[in-house]
Amino acid sequence: MQARLLLDRIVGCAPPDAVLGRLAAELAQASETLLAYQVPAPQRWNGRRPDLPGRGHLMLPPYVIDTETQTHLAGRVTFTQVHLGSTVAVHGGVHTLLFDEVLGRLVNHGRAGVVRTAYLHVNYRKIAPADVELGFQAEAGPIEGRKRFVSGRLTDPDGDVIADSEALFVAVHEGGQ
Numbered sequence: 001m002q003a004r005l006l007l008d009r010i011v012g013c014a015p016p017d018a019v020l021g022r023l024a025a026e027l028a029q030a031s032e033t034l035l036a037y038q039v040p041a042p043q044r045w046n047g048r049r050p051d052l053p054g055r056g057h058l059m060l061p062p063y064v065i066d067t068e069t070q071t072h073l074a075g076r077v078t079f080t081q082v083h084l085g086s087t088v089a090v091h092g093g094v095h096t097l098l099f100d101e102v103l104g105r106l107v108n109h110g111r112a113g114v115v116r117t118a119y120l121h122v123n124y125r126k127i128a129p130a131d132v133e134l135g136f137q138a139e140a141g142p143i144e145g146r147k148r149f150v151s152g153r154l155t156d157p158d159g160d161v162i163a164d165s166e167a168l169f170v171a172v173h174e175g176g177q
Helices: 002-011 017-035 092-108
Strands: 064-066 072-078 084-087 114-125 134-146 147-155 161-171
Touching: 064 092, 072 092, 092 114, 092 134, 092 147, 092 161
Parallel strands: none
Antiparallel strands: 064 072, 072 134, 114 161, 134 147, 147 161
16 A cells, blocks of 8 residues: 555655655645545545555554454454554554454454454563564453453564554444444
């Protein structure tokens, strides 16, 4: 997706002022062009395209699901330059965003209704590198009424745990948000 590539190029550059000025004008023109195509949230593709990495949501890391059942989910993610916090380490908030996304997906698998994150705890075990394909797994835990417990882990190519997570999602009452 070109928008992701553009974000990576922006955070990875240090062009001279003349180039920055020209690019700022080009981006302003692109923004103005897109203004004519703004639609209400339910009509947007952002975050609603399961055929695209990260569902087409630009804030989500581009992940791919390999296996998904009612109780287990596994896939791959490659964090890029835009996900870096400082130096070569992926920002910890991006781990949390990934866990919230995939754990929420698992607790919703095959179920009607909406769930919201009640809590999400992340343990950081190792620095996550950018531009390396990592694995993630999620396991469904018990369901207690509207409460859905789930856990997950992010692993490096050697299988070492980079981060793990526990979460509680709560099903929203019908008509609620």
